[in-house]
Amino acid sequence: MAVDYKALKDGGFMRQVQKNHFSMRLKVVGGNITASQLAVIAQISEKYGDGHVHLTSRQGVEIPFIRLEDVDTVKEELKKGGVDTGVCGPRVRTVTACQGSAICGSGCIDTYPLAVEISERYFGRELPHKFKFGVTGCMNNYLKAEGNDMGIKGGYGVKWIPEDCTLCGVCTKACRDGALTQTENEIVLDKDKCTNCGRCVKACPFNAWEGKSGYLVSFGGNFGNVIAKGQQFLPIIHDKETLFRVADAALAFFDRNGKSGERFRVSIERAGWDTFKREMEEAYHG
Template sequence: MDKERIKQLKLQGFLNQKNKDYFSVRVVTNSGNVNGNKMNKLVNIANEYGRGYMGFTSRMCIEIPWIHKDDVDKVKEELIKDGIRTGGTGKKLRPIVACKGTVCQHGNIDTQKIGDEIDREFYGRQFTPHKFKLGIAGCPNNCIKAQLNDLGIMGQRLSKYNEEKCVGCGLCVKACKVNAITKVGNKVVVNREECTNCGKCIDACKLGAMELEKQGAAIFIGGRFGKKYRIGDRLDGIYDVKDINKIVGIVMDYFEQHGECGERFAVMMERIGVDKVKCDIMEKIQNL
């Protein structure tokens, strides 16, 4: 098989292995979810064309290794027939990683729904200067490490302290895992610099002294991980979930317009200036 054919297959989700006669097929999931019928089909593919097993990638894709080069077209045809997507490589938005915030007791946003909506509008979008990774965390527990993606989204619940309703019971103090709330006499003090907006104090307060002021998402840009790493910068504010797709579009458009070929978003930020990139993007978001 020639190099151009191998290159094209990689873009389609068929990755040549160390043993050049074999490929791993990478299946793109819906934010980590696969229905039972499709999973059964993947099991059949693994048994018939592979070596009877499959694995999961760090971006919630499924890979079936040991597909012989002579069987690639047959596997591709079967997967297409069952509506199963392959891919996950190239200079474009990569498969979206979303935690289980939709069902998790800690989730502040519907991570799976958000991931699916972004996927429908943006997945596989071409012309980005380099790969573009996006992660969605349902809460500040941050299981998917939002700040290590080119664009990270994190669920937030901002509390508002109503001193008149507070009796100093201390339940909110116990609920806060980052020690951002301290008891002073019969009242409490909230350190906003330490608060992560997890919202647990709101749930703990039985008298409504910790009120929900705003629920939405924090946005981080410019993160990356690998041979080199960078923690993403947070954009000021908490954003409405209904605006997330528009924000994703703004950030990706900026990358397409200002990034150089082969340059990650983080590198572009450092070249242009972190503050300038943040200000440019914030200005566009404020005009939504």
Template sequence: MKICSKGRERMTDLAELKAKGIIAQKQEGYFVLRFLSDAGYFTVDEMTSLSEVASKYGNGELGLTSRLTLEIPYIKQENLEEVLAFCNEKNLRIGGGGPTVRAILTCKGTVCKHGLADTNRITREMDKRFFGRKLPGKFKITVLGCPNSYGKAQGNDLAFLAVKGVELIEEVCIHCKKCVKVCPDDAFRVDEKYLALEKEKCSRCGKCIPECPVNALKSDKVEFLVFLGGRLGRKSRLAIPCKVKVKEDEIYEVTEKVLAFYNEHAGSGERFAEVIERIGLEVVEQALFS
């Protein structure tokens, strides 16, 4: 693999490699390889191959990243071609850099007892459709399974977070207060003979529903809050949920629209957060959802 050794051409070469998940270290002549997981999972065979890469070509260490990728540092430049051929043979995916849709982040909603949605399934579909798409700047998407991940949703360019609301059927309630005990948001107002649900406090986590012994808590269907234009880092902007909520099968169409909007309105390197600040969230929401 030839990498120009001087000036601007070298910077271009390195930027192109970075977009492919091959990242120059500050230590001259060494690279980090970034490996993509499958919605946060590697198989045992993949882990065995990754260990082989780290022990044979790296320094024996494998590093975890915040976007569910795994990085192997200290790959010598002269070994890059050989390592990449090995990775190709073992079907290890490398990538996740540059002005593209980055690795789709998710939580363990598929197996977590709080999870309201099959986050693995949705994330795999998102990965298939959108990962690596070239855009004016980097674009981070996350799919989350319950309100416990609210903070994570706020820091991504686009986030979908599953919620499940609840209705209290007062005439059925026997005032056992089991729901009150599990509610993380103190959303029930209660005395000896009275129970009321304060909807503005309820985060729609659905935790109370299975606790009720008499089915006095009626479950809404799962839907997803949509967060636009969050980012962390130096210029952080915490996104708030849009007025519109979506069903699971609408997630892909909404993502397509959001990416098209960003592609059309962002300048080179401009993040979605900046586009929203410049144009105004209401205008953006209207363009996307009306």
């Protein structure tokens, strides 16, 4: 019987150089795996693989040396243990995320629940080529948001509260972008220089800075054969409804304008960045 290698790859089974062996990609959202899932993965690796797993550069887990005749059995046993297989090919891939504000003191947004929402909405959706989302909690940018087709970075919209300020100067020292200037009577915020990093909010010992968390979105990043930094041109987004409206518009743009085998950034460049920006701004404004 002929083997449908394309279907196997689409389902996360990648052919190895060893004949009839596959490295099986698992679905890991936001880099989080439970202890019980880890136990199942270890058991499968020992029973059907060669006893080791591979951690990918995108927080993924792969179990190598799965034999062709064991594919269906492995999928079934994994599913019983609460572990799903991943995907390959021209579709939305696993969503990556750092630990975010739930754990990290630098975080401006709660990254994992957002990664789960993105995954539930888009994971596995077929497109002209692979499409990657990355969610990072702050300007430290551990997930390298701009390297993704659509990157989401946590930030703050900030507001100075003069009645609570002692003009101690801590916030101006914390700002790395030269966006804050201190006079005898006030702190002046240059909005053109502000990157929404929120360091002024986190550094102030008197709560004289108010921060409203939000999402800074970049488009068209690529770290494959061609390396390109995603572009951020929309203002900070403060609600998920707007964020998902923009994400919907970006994927719809790729669907309409992308050619088979063509990465998102190439599609944008061919259709024109001005056209793409106009559509994203329309989605942003609703």
